[in-house]
Amino acid sequence: MWATAELTMRAFRLFLLLLLTTNIASSQIQFDQAIAISKSDPIYPALEARQLEIQKHYAANDYAVATFTPWIRVDAPAAAKLFPNLRFASIAWSESVNPKVKPLPAHDLGFGIELTVAVDTHSLRIVNEQSDSGDDPQFGQLLAGGKVQIVTESDAKMVWDAFCSLTHHHWENYPAVKVSDVVWHLGVSGDGKFDYYYEILLDRNHFVQSGKLSVLQIK
Numbered sequence: 001m002w003a004t005a006e007l008t009m010r011a012f013r014l015f016l017l018l019l020l021t022t023n024i025a026s027s028q029i030q031f032d033q034a035i036a037i038s039k040s041d042p043i044y045p046a047l048e049a050r051q052l053e054i055q056k057h058y059a060a061n062d063y064a065v066a067t068f069t070p071w072i073r074v075d076a077p078a079a080a081k082l083f084p085n086l087r088f089a090s091i092a093w094s095e096s097v098n099p100k101v102k103p104l105p106a107h108d109l110g111f112g113i114e115l116t117v118a119v120d121t122h123s124l125r126i127v128n129e130q131s132d133s134g135d136d137p138q139f140g141q142l143l144a145g146g147k148v149q150i151v152t153e154s155d156a157k158m159v160w161d162a163f164c165s166l167t168h169h170h171w172e173n174y175p176a177v178k179v180s181d182v183v184w185h186l187g188v189s190g191d192g193k194f195d196y197y198y199e200i201l202l203d204r205n206h207f208v209q210s211g212k213l214s215v216l217q218i219k
Contacts, residue, residue: 140211
């Protein structure tokens with residue numbers, strides 16, 4: 001059983017890597033063409049503070065230094081409709097060897113790491129974060145916190161479009177599948193051996209409870 005589970009996760013990681021590799025160029029173009037957020041913007045202090053936290057992390061670990069892009073506004077119409085009281089911003093950074101320590105192999109360093117944050121327009125605080133891979137439950141937490149409902153396929157499509165925008169990937173054409181009244185699989189794709197999707201769990205009133213990237217071995 002453990003061997004099967006490990007094989008499944010290895011296949012999932014490989015598929016996710018292929019997706020990221022395929023989309024990295026288009027994602028970076030989208031990022032470069034976005035509009036930088038000015039220091040006079042009301043949400044900028046929260047963004048600046050988050051970037052400082054990341055910089056302090058690198059300083060504490062002392063293994064690499066990070067070079068950052070400016071913070072940019074995320075163009076996410078679906079997310080704007082789902083979360084009218086939130087604004088979304090992204091930053092990217094790449095790691096390089098810290099000249100003060102022994103050099104590390106290039107593959108141990110990150111390039112084009114992206115982070116998207118949601119800022120509450122009332123409190124001006126960051127209330128959620130999304131990595132560029134989306135390989136975490138935080139998008140589901142964002143949906144649950146926003147009391148998002150999925151009743152129809154159009155609802156599911158809007159949620160999936162928001163996910164794609166916030167993670168900077170062009171996976172919008174992957175379909176949404178209703179598994180039951182309380183389960184949706186968004187962005188379904190596969191390679192003949194495994195199906196990959198973002199699984200959304202709902203309560204009986206169709207409000208999102210959680211979400212996570214998932215993989216299912218085809219029997």
